[in-house]
Each structure stands twice: as structure tokens, then as C-alpha cells.
Amino acid sequence: MEPAQETELAEALAEASGPVSVRGGGTRGVVAEGAALHYAGAGITLYEPGALTLVVQAGTPVAEIEAVLAAEGQRLAFEPPDMRGLMGTEGESTIGGVIASNASGPRRVAVGAARDFLLGVRFVDGAGRVVQNGGRVMKNVTGYDLVKLMAGSHGTLGVLTEVSLKVLPKPEVAGVLSIDGLSVGDAVAAMSAALGTPWEVTAACHTDLSANDRPSTQLRIEGMQASVTYRLDRLKAHLAPFGEVETTLSDSHDWPWFRDAERFAGGEEDVWRLHCKPSDAPGLVARLPEGAKVMLDWGGGLIWAAVAPGTDLRNTLGPFDGHATRVRGQGGGIPRFHPERPELVALTAGLRARFDPRGILNRGLMA
Known part of the structure; x- marks a missing residue:
């Protein structure tokens, strides 16, 4: 229809x-x-x-x-x-x-x-x-x-x-700060430090494999060119304890590598999104199966993980403060969406009964 x-x-x-x-x-x-x-x-x-x-x-x-x-x-x-x-x-x-x-x-x-x-x-x-x-x-x-x-x-x-x-x-320019070679724990610490400054960071991401075949932590600042240049310099000095910081200016604001999980495009692995507290990200990444590929977004609050087909990350990771969604992958009896907490099940059922009394809309999708 x-x-x-x-x-x-x-x-x-x-x-x-x-x-x-x-x-x-x-x-x-x-x-x-x-x-x-x-x-x-x-x-x-x-x-x-x-x-x-x-x-x-x-x-x-x-x-x-x-x-x-x-x-x-x-x-x-x-x-x-x-x-x-x-x-x-x-x-x-x-x-x-x-x-x-x-x-x-x-x-x-x-x-x-x-x-x-x-x-x-x-x-x-x-x-x-x-x-x-x-x-x-x-x-x-x-x-x-x-x-x-x-x-x-x-x-x-x-x-x-x-x-x-x-x-x-739309801002005039975007500035990017990059630090290569950080562990996940150090990357989360660096991103948290950047987000805690007054320099208005608009993206804080990390990948375990960049175009340089090394882990890369990247931060974005946007605005008028003079303002972005000033804030880049101040943030670069602030992050110096984490290693060598490189900065660039660009009129492009798109980050498809992170925004679209571009790194995992065309692969055969199952891809999951783990929503968590940023401080929990290093521990969760450490519990992922061997060989997992990882990207972090939202300062560590979102983990993209590519794992072998049929891997049930919810069972692998065990309970944690957040939820896991299998974005790409089929079979194995693994539901796409994370099961709701018991205290939310009745609330959700009541909402669905009110707006969809016959239960016809996307039946079972998020149940």
C-alpha cells in the first residue's frame, strides 16, 4: 500500500x-x-x-x-x-x-x-x-x-x-582535532575532557582502525572561521596531555565514517549499536568477542560493534546499564531490539492498546 x-x-x-x-x-x-x-x-x-x-x-x-x-x-x-x-x-x-x-x-x-x-x-x-x-x-x-x-x-x-x-x-566552517593511537579508555577520557570544556565540541568519536591503520580519536568544532580557529587552538592545548594533536579546517561538516557507520558498509559481519554511559564504554569494549571491530560516537555513549554473524552480544556482554540493538544481521533467533525492562512492559502495552487497539502496526517489532 x-x-x-x-x-x-x-x-x-x-x-x-x-x-x-x-x-x-x-x-x-x-x-x-x-x-x-x-x-x-x-x-x-x-x-x-x-x-x-x-x-x-x-x-x-x-x-x-x-x-x-x-x-x-x-x-x-x-x-x-x-x-x-x-x-x-x-x-x-x-x-x-x-x-x-x-x-x-x-x-x-x-x-x-x-x-x-x-x-x-x-x-x-x-x-x-x-x-x-x-x-x-x-x-x-x-x-x-x-x-x-x-x-x-x-x-x-x-x-x-x-x-x-x-x-x-549552517556554520561557516568545521574544525577537526585528531589524536592517533589512543586506547579506548584513553579515548573516552580525552573525549570527556573535550566535552567538558566551553569550546562547544559538536562531535566526539573514536575508531579502532582509521585510514592510517591506527586508532583515531576525532573531535569537531563548528562556527565562524575566526571563532573555530581560536577554539581549536585552545582545545588543542587542553588535550596535549593525551598525545600529539592535529587540527584541520574544512567547509565540510559531514562525518559519514561515523554518522553512517561507513567503515562497516559492505561487510558480512553482524553490526550492533550499544547505548551506554560513556564511562562504561571501555569495559564493554573489553568484553566484546575477539576480532570485533569498534567505533565510538557521542563521547563513548554509543558503541558500534561489528562481530561474527550470529553472535548474540546481549548474552556475551551480560546485563549493563543501557541497551543493545542488532542493526544488521539475520537468524539465530536474536531480536533486533533490546527486550524492555519488566517495569516498562505494561506501560508499553497500554500505549499500544490505546493507539493500535487491534495490534496491526508493526506487530512484534519492539515487543
């Missing part, structure tokens, strides 16, 4: 006789039981550059949105990742899919996740009812916050048809 209008979508869901697999552009490899449903409504409904607000149909390709914003010197600050290389998928990422998965890149450590830029939503729930929540302005506090609830719900509560977003100006 590919309804192009909200009314068509509402009718289709109200009349659905079985489970429905809600998908955006199909780029993230998330497939649930049932008939495939893609909301095809696309286009920018409202864009006010001066107010930093954008209202757009959920089926609009992210690339199209980014091009319109770039023409006005603006951007989606949460840096949505492109997972096609990692997942081996085609198609185009849509803004509805990005919001439904709360997809956020390295800049999340500084400015927040996709949900933090979401002002309002329209969606159709599992009973075919059209729901609107939030607004089209930044100051809107009326009613229940279904806006945040829909971000990261992966289509289990409703199908997004329209989203309102806050956008931000």
Missing part, C-alpha cells in the same frame, strides 16, 4: 484486516510482519527560514529537504544518518522514517536528537484515526506530548503523515 493522502491512509488502516508493516523509504532494513505500507505523501508544506521552522509531509526524501535548507544556509542540526551503505539497501530515506526511528548522528552529543527538533506531528493511528499534536512554532506546550512519543516508536503507534521541525543555521 502506498497512499499519497492522509485520508487514503486513514481509510486503509481502518479497513485493514491483518497486520501492516509500516516503512519509510526502506533504507534501514526494519521489516515487520504484514502487508507493506509506505506513506507516499511528500512535499514541503511550510518553510519560514526567518523563524527557523519547517513543516513537511512525512514521505518527503531527506535529501530534498536538505537541499532546500542548504539554499537558505540552514540544515537539520541532528545530522540524520544514511544507512543504505551499511544495510545494503536502496531507495531514499524519508523524513517520516528518520523521525519514527529518532535517527540522529554525531552532533547529538551537542545539540540533541531528532526528537529534540520536533515541534509537531500529524499521524494516523491503528484504528484509522487522524491525530495532531504539537504545533508549528517553537513555543507550544498545550496538551500531551505525543510529539516526543512518536519519535523512536518505529511505526508501532501510528503512521506519520506530517512533521514540524526546528532547523538551524
Whole structure:
């Protein structure tokens, strides 16, 4: 099903006789039981550059949105990742899919996740009812916050048809600081030290294998060139105890190596995302199976791990304060999403019963 209008979508869901697999552009490899449903409504409904607000149909390709914003010197600050290389998928990422998965890149450590830029939503729930929540302005506090609830719900509560977003100006330049050869523990310490400064670090990442075949810890600063140059120098001096620090300036702000997990594209390994406290990252990496490939993002709060196919990292690592998602990999009876804590199961079931009383939307996907 590919309804192009909200009314068509509402009718289709109200009349659905079985489970429905809600998908955006199909780029993230998330497939649930049932008939495939893609909301095809696309286009920018409202864009006010001066107010930093954008209202757009959920089926609009992210690339199209980014091009319109770039023409006005603006951007989606949460840096949505492109997972096609990692997942081996085609198609185009849509803004509805990005919001439904709360997809956020390295800049999340500084400015927040996709949900933090979401002002309002329209969606159709599992009973075919059209729901609107939030607004089209930044100051809107009326009613229940279904806006945040829909971000990261992966289509289990409703199908997004329209989203309102806050956008931000695009900085003039980006500065990058690199330190090679650090262990994971030292890298986390260096990233924590950088994030604790007033120099406004907008990305803090580490990979155990860089283009130079050595571990590399990288930090990004963005803004006006004079400001970035000054802050680069100050941060370089601050991080000198960790080793030799190299700095560069660029007009490119993209970090596909980390944002898109580009290093793992085209591989055969299972790929996992481990969300944890940054201070726990070194211990978790030490418990990974021998031969695991690793990248750290968000100052160590996100671990990308590539391991042998069929490896159940949840069993390997044991309990930890966080959760593990198998992003790429099939078989072995390993669920994609981390099982919910017992105290959340009843809450989640209640929400689903309210928004999807027949249980047709992405059945079993996050259960």
C-alpha cells in the first residue's frame, strides 16, 4: 500500500484486516510482519527560514529537504544518518522514517536528537484515526506530548503523515582535532575532557582502525572561521596531555565514517549499536568477542560493534546499564531490539492498546 493522502491512509488502516508493516523509504532494513505500507505523501508544506521552522509531509526524501535548507544556509542540526551503505539497501530515506526511528548522528552529543527538533506531528493511528499534536512554532506546550512519543516508536503507534521541525543555521566552517593511537579508555577520557570544556565540541568519536591503520580519536568544532580557529587552538592545548594533536579546517561538516557507520558498509559481519554511559564504554569494549571491530560516537555513549554473524552480544556482554540493538544481521533467533525492562512492559502495552487497539502496526517489532 502506498497512499499519497492522509485520508487514503486513514481509510486503509481502518479497513485493514491483518497486520501492516509500516516503512519509510526502506533504507534501514526494519521489516515487520504484514502487508507493506509506505506513506507516499511528500512535499514541503511550510518553510519560514526567518523563524527557523519547517513543516513537511512525512514521505518527503531527506535529501530534498536538505537541499532546500542548504539554499537558505540552514540544515537539520541532528545530522540524520544514511544507512543504505551499511544495510545494503536502496531507495531514499524519508523524513517520516528518520523521525519514527529518532535517527540522529554525531552532533547529538551537542545539540540533541531528532526528537529534540520536533515541534509537531500529524499521524494516523491503528484504528484509522487522524491525530495532531504539537504545533508549528517553537513555543507550544498545550496538551500531551505525543510529539516526543512518536519519535523512536518505529511505526508501532501510528503512521506519520506530517512533521514540524526546528532547523538551524549552517556554520561557516568545521574544525577537526585528531589524536592517533589512543586506547579506548584513553579515548573516552580525552573525549570527556573535550566535552567538558566551553569550546562547544559538536562531535566526539573514536575508531579502532582509521585510514592510517591506527586508532583515531576525532573531535569537531563548528562556527565562524575566526571563532573555530581560536577554539581549536585552545582545545588543542587542553588535550596535549593525551598525545600529539592535529587540527584541520574544512567547509565540510559531514562525518559519514561515523554518522553512517561507513567503515562497516559492505561487510558480512553482524553490526550492533550499544547505548551506554560513556564511562562504561571501555569495559564493554573489553568484553566484546575477539576480532570485533569498534567505533565510538557521542563521547563513548554509543558503541558500534561489528562481530561474527550470529553472535548474540546481549548474552556475551551480560546485563549493563543501557541497551543493545542488532542493526544488521539475520537468524539465530536474536531480536533486533533490546527486550524492555519488566517495569516498562505494561506501560508499553497500554500505549499500544490505546493507539493500535487491534495490534496491526508493526506487530512484534519492539515487543
